Amino acid sequence: MDKGYKTKQKQIILEYIKSSKDKHITAAEIVAHLNSAGTSVGVTTVYRYLDKLVEIGYVRKYNLDEKTGACYQYIKDNEECVEHFHLKCVKCGELYHISCDFMQGIDEHVLEHHGFRIDNTKTVLYGKCKHCHS
Amino acid sequence: MDKGYKTKQKQIILEYIKSSKDKHITAAEIVAHLNSAGTSVGVTTVYRYLDKLVEIGYVRKYNLDEKTGACYQYIKDNEECVEHFHLKCVKCGELYHISCDFMQGIDEHVLEHHGFRIDNTKTVLYGKCKHCHS
DNA sequence: TTGCGTGCAAAGGTTTTGCATGGCA
DNA sequence: TGCCATGCAAAACCTTTGCACGCAA
Numbered sequence: 001m002d003k004g005y006k007t008k009q010k011q012i013i014l015e016y017i018k019s020s021k022d023k024h025i026t027a028a029e030i031v032a033h034l035n036s037a038g039t040s041v042g043v044t045t046v047y048r049y050l051d052k053l054v055e056i057g058y059v060r061k062y063n064l065d066e067k068t069g070a071c072y073q074y075i076k077d078n079e080e081c082v083e084h085f086h087l088k089c090v091k092c093g094e095l096y097h098i099s100c101d102f103m104q105g106i107d108e109h110v111l112e113h114h115g116f117r118i119d120n121t122k123t124v125l126y127g128k129c130k131h132c133h134s
Numbered sequence: 135m136d137k138g139y140k141t142k143q144k145q146i147i148l149e150y151i152k153s154s155k156d157k158h159i160t161a162a163e164i165v166a167h168l169n170s171a172g173t174s175v176g177v178t179t180v181y182r183y184l185d186k187l188v189e190i191g192y193v194r195k196y197n198l199d200e201k202t203g204a205c206y207q208y209i210k211d212n213e214e215c216v217e218h219f220h221l222k223c224v225k226c227g228e229l230y231h232i233s234c235d236f237m238q239g240i241d242e243h244v245l246e247h248h249g250f251r252i253d254n255t256k257t258v259l260y261g262k263c264k265h266c267h268s
Numbered sequence: 269t270t271g272c273g274t275g276c277a278a279a280g281g282t283t284t285t286g287c288a289t290g291g292c293a
Numbered sequence: 294t295g296c297c298a299t300g301c302a303a304a305a306c307c308t309t310t311g312c313a314c315g316c317a318a
Binding site: 006007027 | 306307308309310316317318
Binding site: 139141144178182201 | 297301
């Protein structure tokens with residue numbers, strides 16, 4: 001999988017992402033957390049390692065908000081995540097995993113009728129959750 | 135709607151966005167086009183006016199790709215666009231607008247069964263189009 | 269030893285802000 | 294006149310790249 005060397009920095013970064021697998025975190029948040037934890041890691045390293053993790057499929061990358069930058073989520077031991085859709089509340093930031101027959105049918109419908117193969121590891125539906133309907 | 139003054143710059147910008155209503159264009163593209171057309175408009179003005187247009191609902195803003203920046207699309211006389219989904223091919227970059235009964239049902243389904251109101255102005259489905267299925 | 273990994277600094281790109289000037293009403 | 298709009302320059306962001314040094318194997 002990861003052809004590279006095993007280093008302390010990679011270990012630390014991966015560990016933190018794993019522990020946040022239910023959330024979307026930004027590169028800046030990773031750096032901030034690691035620094036506040038006393039384990040300093042350079043920004044460059046975080047970005048480069050995240051890129052690699054995305055490439056090999058351990059991590060998913062989202063572009064929700066250009067102000068806060070890209071978000072990342074660990075998905076490796078989260079296999080069921082590949083099959084369903086994600087809803088992200090643009091107000092409170094909460095991430096919902098939804099998986100039901102109707103939604104599963106979307107993939108098939110789009111592929112069959114529109115010739116498009118949806119990649120659920122990259123797709124997130126944005127909107128407002130029940131708590132945030134203004 | 136637009137409480138501000140009517141100026142030449144606003145007129146030019148709005149005109150161009152209207153003429154590109156089938157596409158998603160970036161702020162940079164607007165500036166580039168207007169400059170090449172001999173009608174120079176400042177970058178600042180474009181951003182400020184776009185913000186206003188988004189606010190009053192004439193224009194939709196997307197954050198598809200952090201590399202090229204945010205995309206905008208005129209939707210005022212384009213009501214059906216509010217109702218449909220967008221598919222973006224991660225390989226060739228092409229953007230497809232899909233609109234059919236099945237897809238329309240997604241909004242309702244998610245709202246009814248999951249209490250989530252999808253915002254199509256922010257949502258894009260990623261995958262591979264028929265030309266790029268490797 | 270070999271070559272990838274790291275991190276600092278600098279660059280690259282988009283978007284925002286400060287400020288003085290210009291234009292609409 | 295009063296107030297908004299404009300645009301330049303600079304700042305503020307996030308992200309990438311160049312380069313020298315460090316470390317894994």
